[in-house]
Amino acid sequence: MKLRVISLVFVLVIGIFSTLGQNTAKFHKGIEEYFDSLLHYPTDTINSRIDRLITALPDKKEQAKVAGAAFDYFYGSPVMGMEAVSLHIAENWFLNGKLEWANPESWHLLYTFAEFNRSSMIDCDAPELILESIDGYMVNILKGDGQWKILYFYDDKCSTCQEETPQLAKFAKEYSGPRITIFAIYTQGNRREWAEYVKRIFGDISNPDVIILHLWDPEVASSYHMKYGVLSTPSMFLIDRFNVIAGRKLNCEALCRLLEVKLNESNEFRKLFANIFASMEPVDKEVIDQVAETFYRRTAPDSTLYRETFHELYSFLKNTPGAPFQQGALDIGRTYILGKETYWSKEYLDYTSFDIRLSSTNLPGEKASDLFLTDIKGRERRLLQGCSRYTILWFYTISCEECRKEALTLAEKEEYLRKKGIKVKCIYVGEDEEAWRDFQKKNPKKWVYLWDKTGKSGLDTLYDVRTVPQIYLLDRKKLVIGRELGTEHLFELLNTL
Numbered sequence: 337m338k339l340r341v342i343s344l345v346f347v348l349v350i351g352i353f354s355t356l357g358q359n360t361a362k363f364h365k366g367i368e369e370y371f372d373s374l375l376h377y378p379t380d381t382i383n384s385r386i387d388r389l390i391t392a393l394p395d396k397k398e399q400a401k402v403a404g405a406a407f408d409y410f411y412g413s414p415v416m417g418m419e420a421v422s423l424h425i426a427e428n429w430f431l432n433g434k435l436e437w438a439n440p441e442s443w444h445l446l447y448t449f450a451e452f453n454r455s456s457m458i459d460c461d462a463p464e465l466i467l468e469s470i471d472g473y474m475v476n477i478l479k480g481d482g483q484w485k486i487l488y489f490y491d492d493k494c495s496t497c498q499e500e501t502p503q504l505a506k507f508a509k510e511y512s513g514p515r516i517t518i519f520a521i522y523t524q525g526n527r528r529e530w531a532e533y534v535k536r537i538f539g540d541i542s543n544p545d546v547i548i549l550h551l552w553d554p555e556v557a558s559s560y561h562m563k564y565g566v567l568s569t570p571s572m573f574l575i576d577r578f579n580v581i582a583g584r585k586l587n588c589e590a591l592c593r594l595l596e597v598k599l600n601e602s603n604e605f606r607k608l609f610a611n612i613f614a615s616m617e618p619v620d621k622e623v624i625d626q627v628a629e630t631f632y633r634r635t636a637p638d639s640t641l642y643r644e645t646f647h648e649l650y651s652f653l654k655n656t657p658g659a660p661f662q663q664g665a666l667d668i669g670r671t672y673i674l675g676k677e678t679y680w681s682k683e684y685l686d687y688t689s690f691d692i693r694l695s696s697t698n699l700p701g702e703k704a705s706d707l708f709l710t711d712i713k714g715r716e717r718r719l720l721q722g723c724s725r726y727t728i729l730w731f732y733t734i735s736c737e738e739c740r741k742e743a744l745t746l747a748e749k750e751e752y753l754r755k756k757g758i759k760v761k762c763i764y765v766g767e768d769e770e771a772w773r774d775f776q777k778k779n780p781k782k783w784v785y786l787w788d789k790t791g792k793s794g795l796d797t798l799y800d801v802r803t804v805p806q807i808y809l810l811d812r813k814k815l816v817i818g819r820e821l822g823t824e825h826l827f828e829l830l831n832t833l
Contacts, residue, residue, distance in 0.1 A: 367402070371409045379420045379458075382410075383428075386421065390429065400435040411449075416583060416590070417458040426450045452565040458584055459640055461681060462575045463563035467521065467551035470534060475519075475549055478579050478683050482515035482547060484598075485575040486591065489521045489566045492533040497570045503588040504572075505537050508546045513599060517547040523569055525554040578643050579681040605648035613656075624653070624664035628672060642679050646672045650688075657818055657825045659700035666692055694800040698808060700816050704729070705798040709763065709786040712776055717786065720814050725757030726833070728826070729808040731801045732764060734771040739805045743779060745823045750780050756830065761786060765801050 370389075374382045386406050393399045403425055410421035426446055429435045437443045455463045462485075465477045477487065488504055490497040508518055520538070522530045534550050541548060553560060560566055564573060574583035574594060583594045609627075616623045631649065635642040650673060653665035669692045677685060698704050706720045719729070730746065732739040746753070746760060753760060761784040764772045769789070776785045788795045795801065799808070800820060807821040809829060818829050 367405055368409065371406065375413065375415050375418070379417060379424075382418075382421050383424045386425065387428070390435075396435060399429075400438065403429045403435055404438050416585070416594075419453060419585075420457045423450055423453055423457060427454075452562055452567060455562075456564045456573065456581060456584060458581050460581050462573075462579045462581050465553075465558045465560050465563065467519075467553045467558055467560070470531060470550040470552070475551055477519050477551075477575075478681070480517035480519065480547070480549070482517040483577045484514065484516045484582075484595065485579075486516060486518045487521065487564065487571075487573040487575065488518060489523055489560070489564070489569055489571040491523050491569045492529060493524070494569045500570045500572075500587055501537055505541060507588055507592065508538070508548055509541050509543060511543060511546055513545060513595070515545050515547070517549065520548060520550050521560065522550070522552040523566065524552075527552075527554075577647065578684045580640070580643070601644070602648060605645070606652055609649060609652040619658075619660050619664075621660065621663065621667070624660065624667065628668055632672065639679055642676075646679075654691075654695060655820075657821060657829065662695070662699055662819070666695060669695075694797075694802075697798055697800070698816050698819055700818060702816055704808065704810050704814050704816050707793045707795060707798060709793055709795070710789040711787075712773065712785045719761070719763070719786065720810075722759070722784070723810060723812070723814055724759035725812050726759070726817075726830070727810040727814075728753070728758060728760045729799075729810065730760060730762050731799065731806040731808075732762065732804050733766040734764070734768060734775055735766070736804055742805045742807075742823050743775075747780055749827070750782075754782075756833070758830070759784065763787070763795070765795065765804060 374385060377385075386403075390399045390403050390406075393402060407422045407425045407430075410418040410425075413419075427450055430437045430443075430446060431450060437446055462478060465487075466474055467477070469475050477485065486504075488501075490501050492498075492501075504518070504520070520534075522533075524530070530550075530552060538548060538550070564571065570587075572583075572586040572588075572591060573581055574586060574591060576582045576598075582598065583591065586594065612627060613619050613623070616627070628646075628649065631645050632642075635645045646668065650665055650668045653661045653668060656662075669688055673680060673688045674685060674692070680688075704720060706718055708716050709719055711717045720727075728746075730742070732743070760780070760782075762776075762779070764775070764785070764787045766772065769787070772785070772787055776783075800806065805822070807818075807823070807826050808816060809818040809821065809826060811817055817833075818825070821829065
């Protein structure tokens, strides 16, 4: 009921603002053309130019008319994010009393617009919501797994939702890419109808790249309606890995287009870094420091560009084989992420701190960490016991498709590995003992099969096995030659030995 009352207010806001726009948009000849010319600039630039335009006018009445026209124009713009310009005008020209709002009777609606949108504009830090899941536990949306988070507020009775929600379910079923968490947030209060709706629309989705959490807040205790401006449904937001709002008021079609743009940007960053470092070989600490300092000078004034650049640089170095790159990732993480806290959300800083701690173990050139695991006969055995001229430590799970592909590749190269004096040790990081034993029967008998049966070996604090498969290559002295390798990089490295 609360949401329906709020939605009525929203309808009134739209109506009054639209009427006001009809009275102001024609105030100056060519003003709409000027506003049109600004649409592809960043909102900060648009705000600055609108402010200069208003300030240049001779008296308060003229300023108020142009400010009102600008508010209406950008409020009604189909370009995502332009509401931020309207918010800027409302807060910096009308709500603070600098100028007089044209219609005093609708001033409180202008105030409501600002209150309900201030926290959820693009490039704002996503407001925290702690909501109850359909299973009865509390979920903090800022702590969701994955590179992207989708907030989707919906009502099972809303006619637009009835079209859009199945589209989101279709997206969740078919999506392939960096992991996404979808928070599907039901805005009504009938738990039975909600559960039936979730089962009917989302029940058959099984996608390893997508996590779906079904949440609600029937008492609106979290104030989600104000924090995210949820004045009607459906309402969809895209939140990036830094817990910054990347898209708002999306539908599924716009969501797909925006994600495609963002993924292309990430690919372009990787190509850029690959080309830069290829042109500066041999790459060492000095080269990486020089590249980082150059990017810092160019991006520091723009927090969004800074975050994207240094996240991508950190990820690129971390996922590039070789000691200089691995150490470079640690240096970048410590200096430009943990050392520049004001650019990052707390959750991202916590994640990076944990990531750096794991990445600091078993670096190339260091002796590999030893630990006690269980072998196929149930005996306790040291991981590094019986290492050969070279030893492959291969971490995997049974259900992982990529692990199955790597197992086949390693098995096909068994003769090659044997001739080079390489021992393969397979370390299972799952929990299904029967599946583990069955896996051993289907793969080469000379491989060593180990398992952290008790979960107390310290494996997950000494080796980075958050994602599998992972390969570490050791020499005769048990020193790490390469870490977190795929089979392609493994064999490239072996061919150089």
